[in-house]
Amino acid sequence: MSRVVAVEAVLPRHVYAQEAITEAVAPLVTPDPSRAALLRRLHAGAGVRSRHLVLPLEEYAGLGSMGATNAVFVREGTLLAEEACRRALAAAGVEPGEVDHVFATSVTGVAAPSLDVLLSERLGLRGDVRRTPSFGLGCAGGAGGLARVHDHLLGRPRDVSLLVAVELCSLTLQHRDDSAANLVASGLFGDGAAAAVVVGAEHPLARAEGGRRTARVLDTRSQLYPGTTDALGWEVRDTGFAIVLSADLPDLLGAHLLADVKGLLADHGLTPAQVPAWVVHAGGPRVIDAVRDALGLSEDAVRESRASLASAGNLSSVSVLDVLARTLEAAEAPPGTPAVLMAFGPGVSCELVLLRLEGR
Structure with a gap:
């Protein structure tokens, strides 16, 4: 690991x-x-x-x-x-x-x-x-x-x-x-x-023990959702990158995400209800809502994602790393606590990382 x-x-x-x-x-x-x-x-x-x-x-x-x-x-x-x-x-x-x-x-x-x-x-x-x-x-x-x-x-x-x-x-x-x-x-x-x-x-x-909060990577999963290549990305123009952003993106996540997360966790004998820490890409209020609702999470579980979005906006690829930094700093869960990190991009693609919190 x-x-x-x-x-x-x-x-x-x-x-x-x-x-x-x-x-x-x-x-x-x-x-x-x-x-x-x-x-x-x-x-x-x-x-x-x-x-x-x-x-x-x-x-x-x-x-x-x-x-x-x-x-x-x-x-x-x-x-x-x-x-x-x-x-x-x-x-x-x-x-x-x-x-x-x-x-x-x-x-x-x-x-x-x-x-x-x-x-x-x-x-x-x-x-x-x-x-x-x-x-x-x-x-x-x-x-x-x-x-x-x-x-x-x-x-x-x-x-x-x-x-x-x-x-x-x-x-x-x-x-x-x-x-x-x-x-x-x-x-x-x-x-x-x-x-x-x-x-x-x-x-x-x-192998270092104690000290600052860290995280071990246990497993990862990547998923492409078919028929969604026109839902998210760029149109390259002379004036630069023009965003392609479908209003259906939150619904796509709502339809697919639970099965993807369950698949990742099942390989480790876990269910979403057994994961107390969630590191969710701050893609926007509707994206965060879609993740929360699809996985049956509490509002507290997406607190750091809301905080990142409020203070800095959607930082694209940087966003989930900012949320991870906030989570490691704020998390009060004991060492060994599982966490799931996730972000979504063009494809439409979903990237999942199963973590185990360490330290403190």
């Missing part, structure tokens, strides 16, 4: 109340008063109090092309991801030269050399570090990345892996696009980065 020994989330320094973002974004998105009124209602119902943006709010009016936004992504995203990695490595007590593998995920910008290469130089990783760059997992990237890191460590149990996610969702705002998907996205998504240090079962940190 691999072990998550540290998780750190980092948000940009420009933070604004949801109402301030709404008033700045509305004239960029639509000149139509009726559509602007709908935008305000959607923003108010997004479950978001504030969001952190990679740029000052007034600079978004000047962004309009794929080239301009992607240049900001590469520059600022690398810096934000570097800070998250440095914090996670310091919290784990791991030197950059001890990292054997980097899994980097994002879906809000592209880079070649890839993000993992840019981070390798800035962090001072070894020249022979193994790298797994990922684009396209979307909001499922944090959970899917953790699952793939676990797979790597099963084969290389003495290794240290560094999982890093960075998403600058604000750069995907589409000017003069008053589609329902763009109106929703403009009020829901935020910017951030997160990093996790994960070690294999034979690494010394995997």
Whole structure:
């Protein structure tokens, strides 16, 4: 079993109340008063109090092309991801030269050399570090990345892996696009980065007792839902990434999620009722509601997901790692408590990770 020994989330320094973002974004998105009124209602119902943006709010009016936004992504995203990695490595007590593998995920910008290469130089990783760059997992990237890191460590149990996610969702705002998907996205998504240090079962940190709360990865499961490729993703335009976001997504989760979770847990002699801790991607109030209702959870079980959404918005792949960091910090459950981590992305895909909480 691999072990998550540290998780750190980092948000940009420009933070604004949801109402301030709404008033700045509305004239960029639509000149139509009726559509602007709908935008305000959607923003108010997004479950978001504030969001952190990679740029000052007034600079978004000047962004309009794929080239301009992607240049900001590469520059600022690398810096934000570097800070998250440095914090996670310091919290784990791991030197950059001890990292054997980097899994980097994002879906809000592209880079070649890839993000993992840019981070390798800035962090001072070894020249022979193994790298797994990922684009396209979307909001499922944090959970899917953790699952793939676990797979790597099963084969290389003495290794240290560094999982890093960075998403600058604000750069995907589409000017003069008053589609329902763009109106929703403009009020829901935020910017951030997160990093996790994960070690294999034979690494010394995997055997450390007591101290800070950590989590062991017991098992993972990936699921694609057929006939849903048009429900979630990007339409790539000259103006950047335009979101594809079906209103049916919560219903899809409600129809499929319980069977997927039961299947994962059954292999370990567990049922959903026996799992007290849930690390749920903060995809939006309807997504969180769908997970809660499908699994028969209490509102308290999704408390950290609601808190993440309220304070930062949907951080895409970063979101579930932020919720995991919050859960590890706040969880009062005894060592050995099972937890299920989950996130959803284009496909539509579901990524599940079964954890066992350790420490304290």
